[in-house]
Amino acid sequence: MSKDAQLDGMLAELDRGHDAALQRLLEFLRIPSVSTDPAHRGDVRRAAEWLCDQLQQLGFQAQIRDTPGHPMVVAHSQKGDARPVLFYGHYDVQPVDPLELWDRPPFEPEIQQTPEGAVIRGRGASDDKGQLMTFIEAFRAWKAVHGELPSDLTLLFEGEEESGSPSLRPFLHENAAELRASLAMICDTGLYADGRPAITTQLRGLVGEEVIIRGADRDLHSGSFGGLAANPVMVLAQALGALKDGTGRVTLPGFYDGVTDLPPELRRDWQALGFDAGDFLGRVGLSEPIGEKGRMPLDMVWNQPTAEINGIVGGYAGEGFKTVLPAEARAKVSFRLTGSQDPEKIRDAFRDHIRRFLPADCTVEFTNHGGSPASVMDISDPAFASARAALSEEWGREAAFIGAGGSIPVAGDFKEILGMDSMLIGFGRDDDRIHSPNEKYNLESFTKGARSWVRILATLR
Amino acid sequence: MSKDAQLDGMLAELDRGHDAALQRLLEFLRIPSVSTDPAHRGDVRRAAEWLCDQLQQLGFQAQIRDTPGHPMVVAHSQKGDARPVLFYGHYDVQPVDPLELWDRPPFEPEIQQTPEGAVIRGRGASDDKGQLMTFIEAFRAWKAVHGELPSDLTLLFEGEEESGSPSLRPFLHENAAELRASLAMICDTGLYADGRPAITTQLRGLVGEEVIIRGADRDLHSGSFGGLAANPVMVLAQALGALKDGTGRVTLPGFYDGVTDLPPELRRDWQALGFDAGDFLGRVGLSEPIGEKGRMPLDMVWNQPTAEINGIVGGYAGEGFKTVLPAEARAKVSFRLTGSQDPEKIRDAFRDHIRRFLPADCTVEFTNHGGSPASVMDISDPAFASARAALSEEWGREAAFIGAGGSIPVAGDFKEILGMDSMLIGFGRDDDRIHSPNEKYNLESFTKGARSWVRILATLR
Incomplete structure (x- = not known):
């Protein structure tokens, strides 16, 4: 045959x-x-x-x-x-x-x-x-x-x-x-x-990290302690919020080491795909690419690194309202990597960044959820x-x-x-x-x- | 008798x-x-x-x-x-x-x-x-x-x-x-x-607010969408983190309108109480007052206003790791008020603050959880x-x-x-x-x- x-x-x-x-x-x-x-x-x-x-x-x-x-x-x-x-x-x-x-x-x-x-x-x-x-x-x-x-x-x-x-x-x-x-x-x-x-x-590669910030040994009444005692959720929000600047660029020192521009031949191929970011985002209820103005959207998602908060939890999130000053706050954070970015250097830079926001009487625990280069x-x-x-x-x-x-x-x-x-x-x-x-x-x-x-x-x- | x-x-x-x-x-x-x-x-x-x-x-x-x-x-x-x-x-x-x-x-x-x-x-x-x-x-x-x-x-x-x-x-x-x-x-x-x-x-008085920021109509894969699609948890972290500056002061415009210094006679009485902030915080596992340096700790907690995140939740917070770009993020936030601070003006300033961080394709929902002056x-x-x-x-x-x-x-x-x-x-x-x-x-x-x-x-x- x-x-x-x-x-x-x-x-x-x-x-x-x-x-x-x-x-x-x-x-x-x-x-x-x-x-x-x-x-x-x-x-x-x-x-x-x-x-x-x-x-x-x-x-x-x-x-x-x-x-x-x-x-x-x-x-x-x-x-x-x-x-x-x-x-x-x-x-x-x-x-x-x-x-x-x-x-x-x-x-x-x-x-x-x-x-x-x-x-x-x-x-x-x-x-x-x-x-x-x-x-x-x-x-x-x-x-x-x-x-x-x-x-x-x-x-x-x-x-x-x-x-x-x-x-x-x-x-x-x-x-x-x-x-x-x-x-x-x-x-x-x-x-x-x-x-x-x-x-x-x-x-793209990936770095996964979990961070837990702990303050008091119990949830506190925000009336009795607010203004005096550290709030781990506020500390975490400030630290994670500062991961990106106003233009959406990641602020960790050395983060962009190894990120390279898209080669011209691939740029041409990708442009020829006719990717419509508005349509792509529209299918999930969004409309606006959040990356740098002027950058090709496929470049943002295929060739640019990013930092995302995948989950966050701390304090009272149930029905109604509870004026606690939470004892701890947790987040799962991931970085998508491109070019030759080094996952472990980025993990270290992230941990250093979080520690810079940590009050002297709070503690932080990190969990490594894996990493791989692009x-x-x-x-x-x-x-x-x-x-x-x-x-x-x-x-x-x-x-x-x-x-x-x-x-x-x-x-x-x-x-x-x-x-x-x-x-x-x-x-x-x-x-x-x-x-x-x-x-x-x-x-x-x-x-x-x-x-x-x-x-x-x-x-x- | x-x-x-x-x-x-x-x-x-x-x-x-x-x-x-x-x-x-x-x-x-x-x-x-x-x-x-x-x-x-x-x-x-x-x-x-x-x-x-x-x-x-x-x-x-x-x-x-x-x-x-x-x-x-x-x-x-x-x-x-x-x-x-x-x-x-x-x-x-x-x-x-x-x-x-x-x-x-x-x-x-x-x-x-x-x-x-x-x-x-x-x-x-x-x-x-x-x-x-x-x-x-x-x-x-x-x-x-x-x-x-x-x-x-x-x-x-x-x-x-x-x-x-x-x-x-x-x-x-x-x-x-x-x-x-x-x-x-x-x-x-x-x-x-x-x-x-x-x-x-x-x-102190109180303003309670709940905020929900919504982005895509579902949790997204952070690989497929990260860098292109808005992340409501990141938006919320940035907005809430910016509620306080590096010295712990609340950044909302007009927030301190109506806050007065402690009258000298009460200052003397309160100083006579011999309040030991280190001991007070030590009993809940903390040690450092977070208020402005040089301010009497009882002043921080009885006569100064503050902003606290009472609870936050968004994305995946379970066992292990899930690289989602969450569809929504929620937080409960409260402000403690002193002097003649106006609860409704502060509520409005908070909502305006959050809206300034909101991407064009995300929505925000606020719930009023009450307010009262000091x-x-x-x-x-x-x-x-x-x-x-x-x-x-x-x-x-x-x-x-x-x-x-x-x-x-x-x-x-x-x-x-x-x-x-x-x-x-x-x-x-x-x-x-x-x-x-x-x-x-x-x-x-x-x-x-x-x-x-x-x-x-x-x-x-």
Whole structure:
């Protein structure tokens, strides 16, 4: 059988098996594998076991590999003489709160018909279980046509991506010889906004920090103590508020070290995408880009670093009013990094900044919630051009090289620890509500995603 | 019987009936009359009914008087020709959270032996049920000795003091003829720090505001939107942080209009109190007064205005980390006022301040949680001197004229609406943990409080 006939056979096989593939994904989505919540520890393991079982049934040598946190699932296909390729995804999902904003239980997924087509609704549908399953359905189709799996594949699925991947780097170090390949395929990104297929060639890094400021050993009456005693919420508001100046620039000393201007060729490509910031923000009820005036909006979100408060809590926030002077205040803060910004230098600068605001009789506690530098891929590898062509063929329009504002630290870890570049190809959409209530994944993304992978596999094997 | 013999008889009667009085207070404390929480609406009414029943049994003409909020309890003794006096207290209590910091259920009060003597532990023990009951036990002793209640008394007990007293002013207006007296007795303040009896002659006012800033119509992924979309928590932190400058002064335009320096005679009296700020703060785990350098600490807390954040919440504050860009942020903010600061001008200045920080595509919602000016009593009324003497006699040490940092807006309302001054006499202590977990009232305060009132009543009747 010619390679073309084999490819046609695999695409036909995917179309035939569509309903069964969808049932497998729904089963996977029903496992509430929230990695940040200790209450879901058993569920996370259950998701790993489900996945391992699927891979073993397909003929992979698959194993659950324990870590100090949640387990890894590692699988290998048979040996051959092809270019070794690693496939990566994550089987853990984001927390679901605020639960009351979900239209349905987040772990009871269903197919819904919407004006924009059918979607798979549920936590993890897009981030990242639905994407991860596009790999597996592609491998399944390959085996149906070829009688065996594509050779020299390694699969690595982690269960801690949404909680900062604390076990990933040690695991890569300890298993470097087993996991090293010449290229990694990561399916955790999206189509470009208008549905155009895309390969993400640069990603922002991330620094996550939690800060707790403590004052008195109890909540105080603001009448008896106000004006005399330190207020940790006021201290925190002043310190966090001063992270950005009036123009929105981050004020930490040295913060912009390593941030580079967008290369002219990528600037041209990104301008050609016709990104409409007003429309993008309008879909979530906003209208005004907050970055520096005159800067291209895609530059703000893909190539500029930022500081965000992800959560804050302190004092009385219930019904009515309580005139307390709170004993403590907490915040979760993250920085998105670009270029060669150093996560640990930025973490240190943040902690120094907070300490400068701290009264002598208050204390501060920091928790490191992970950090990773930005990633910039080398697109001179010919696999990028062939993958771009395969994607363009499947989707019927030219695939784009784009950036991403989110962090996929694993790409940086693969480069640093295993010495390999990554191709970031995914099928999510901007309106997938990942990390928010009512997450969904378009059925088209799932279907064409698997078809895309058999096309890309065909260029590599 | 001579007046002296009658007084001795009443004091002996109080000592004899001590255990029964204590049981009545514990019964009262078991009613969870949290006025700020709609879930406790029925409990608040039950507390009013319990009180009304007690007063009727004593021979008062007592009634539950409905309002749009929680009811008032109003009672009158028989007519006579004495100077009419109004007694005021409140039967509602503060919320109890954080509940996990209580050593015992807040509404299961008990007597505990401590190194500093016996205390009544439970929510409302000091603020204000225990204090209010010192009145009632004094009236009971009076009746036992005289065969009838003291004449020309009006009692007014409200159930909304901890939620800003929304019904009080309308009620005073509507019932002015019935409630007007020549002097009000308010039992909602404390002994001076070292246990010295005291009459509070000035109180700070209060402005309460809640602010909600809303941005996107959902929580956003900070990777996809960070740097481009407004972050309501950051906006709120910047706005609230800018409420105070580096020296701790409030930055709102016109905020200090009406704030006056402490009169030299009160400054001398307050200095003579020997207030030790380090010790006062040390008892709650702090050490440094945050006010202006060189200012007397009692001036900071009794005669200077302040701004406090009482509570803040926004975004993800649960276990782990969630890189959201939150859809909204909320805070409760209060200002303590002195001199003739105008609560409504300060509310307006606060709202204008917040709006100046608001991005064009965010919205802000304010909730008015009440306001009242500071109160300064006219101590030339001879009743102040005779009450001071009565207190000095009961407690065995010279009673002091002091200030208070907390607000008792009712004193200002009595002056404005009913044209009468108030005497603020109470028996709470600084370590009573009012508004905090593990509130208590010293048994001595309860006992000597009732004895103090029969002495003061004896100077007035």
